[in-house]
Amino acid sequence: MTVVSESVSSVVAACAQAAHRAAPSLAAAPDSAIDGALSAMAGRLRDSSPALLEANEVDVSAAVADGMSAGLLDRLRLTPERLASMASALELLASTPHPPRSTFVRDLPDGLKLYERRRPVGVIGANYEARPNVTIDVASQLVKSRNAGVLRTGGAALGSATALVRSVIAPALSDVSLDPAAIQLVPTPDRAAASALVSQPAHVPLVILRGSGETTRTLGQEAARHGVRTLAHADGGGVLYIDADADVAVALDLVKRSVDRLGVCNRLNLLLIHSSVYESVLPQVSSLLDALNIAVSLPPHNHPIGYEWALDSTREATVTVLPVSSAAEAAEVANRETSGLAACIVTTTRATAEAFMDAYTGTGVFWNATTRLLDGFKLLAVPETGINIDKVPGPRGPVTYPDLCLRQYAVLPA
Incomplete structure (x- = not known):
């Protein structure tokens, strides 16, 4: 079990509480506001490209000095082409239809009708590797599914992720009168913040886990001890x-x-x-x-x-x-x-x-x-939050916004 300092725990808890307070802003938002926010993100991503590339270059230079491998550097690096691709993906997501919030299932006795309703989780956490594009991928999926979020990225990408949240995500939410606090980024590079994130069941009941196998499995075990559910992308190949x-x-x-x-x-x-x-x-x-x-x-x-x-x-x-x-x-x-x-x-x-x-x-x-x-994106034409390989019922394969919901049965009079 990872020992989490009081200071790190307090930082993550503050992010979780802020996202929890902002979650109703997304849950009640009309489709037009949600899609408007995603379109605004695409526009701000293009407009902010020079500053984003500059922030990313600082991260890359530090990673090179620390001896990061070529493959991990490739994940960390942003380029004009990658930013353009990210913006295009956001525009495509904005134009993708929303699943119906309520679907008729069947008639019940006594003149009653059964409906299946989709409800947002509320706040979803995400712990992921040092890949700046994932910050946009996950945040956009959360917004599209009307969930607030607490994001925690690898320390090597924290500068890039911070620039993306401050220059793209938060102002885009404000552009359409949604609460910009709905998407929180954990501001510390301390690895113990990942353990703190999976220890907030009251405010963050579900956490998406991405990264190296052993680390992700350990976080999944910690989450289970705290009653937090996870969607894990631990291993690949x-x-x-x-x-x-x-x-x-x-x-x-x-x-x-x-x-x-x-x-x-x-x-x-x-x-x-x-x-x-x-x-x-x-x-x-x-x-x-x-x-x-x-x-x-x-x-x-x-x-x-x-x-x-x-x-x-x-x-x-x-x-x-x-x-x-x-x-x-x-x-x-x-x-x-x-x-x-x-x-x-x-x-x-x-x-x-x-x-x-x-x-x-x-x-x-x-x-x-x-x-x-x-x-x-390649299979379903929308970004993913990760690829779930669990051998249990539930979302499996690339996890996208339709998967990030809770099912609710509603029985109504005819």
């Missing part, structure tokens, strides 16, 4: 299986497109190759990855098969390779050895693809398509 009947050119293209960014959870992490083509395909794969400056870990491995390289700052430019005897074994290995985030099969045979897709139990399964597609 995409799997790609090259079948005996694969089109090798397609397979090589997917391998290349699956390692375009090494610091993300849905990148290629484990490459499985059918044993009958292993000797012929492996040299081609190795040559391709070598040209991309990516190492190949071959058997016998001195690490777990599903080891997530994206979290290894010293060896993130690595892919694990393993021969398997069939699509069934490939699915079994993916189920047993990895987090269950996503897996792809490369094959020209439909029956083999369907057997693999039926056997794999993870969150996303792909046929002749890269696992990099397991992303809220």
Whole structure:
């Protein structure tokens, strides 16, 4: 259990209380105000680009001086192109229809009618890695779902996140007469603030957890002790299986497109190759990855098969390779050895693809398509708060604004 100082606890509690007070402003807001706030965020993001890039450069320079790895720096860095993409995503989200707040279910005896209603949670917390874009992604999803929020980011991105909240999010809420205090950013880089965030059940009953596996699992356990529910994105690592009947050119293209960014959870992490083509395909794969400056870990491995390289700052430019005897074994290995985030099969045979897709139990399964597609924006055309890989009922896969609600049954007279 993490020891949280009184000062850190007080800072987080103050954020939680402020968001709690502001939550009714969002809950009662009309659709036009919610979408107006998101549109205003897009406009302010564009207008504030120079200042945002300047604040981000301070974060990046400090991270470089601290020896941050290339993959983590890629996550931390903002560019004009990334800011433009973030603004476009906000505009798209603003134009996306709202789910109905009340849906008729059926008639009941005695002339009564049953409705299912959607209600906001109130305040949702989010603890996430040092990625400035996630500040906008999460905040926008919370606003769209009419939830207030308390955000806590990795210390390396705190300057960038602060600039985004002060220059984009808060003033955009004010632009449409919504309470700007609805989205709070924990102002301390102290890691203990994450533990404090999952210890506020009265004000923050649900917390989205993103980041490295062990840290996120520990926070989930702390949250459970305090009666706080979590949506956790703890582990990642995409799997790609090259079948005996694969089109090798397609397979090589997917391998290349699956390692375009090494610091993300849905990148290629484990490459499985059918044993009958292993000797012929492996040299081609190795040559391709070598040209991309990516190492190949071959058997016998001195690490777990599903080891997530994206979290290894010293060896993130690595892919694990393993021969398997069939699509069934490939699915079994993916189920047993990895987090269950996503897996792809490369094959020209439909029956083999369907057997693999039926056997794999993870969150996303792909046929002749890269696992990099397991992303809220790429799949669902809206930003995500994270990817939930829990094996229990509830939102699974990319979590977006329709998932951030409570179900309420209402019985009314006809």
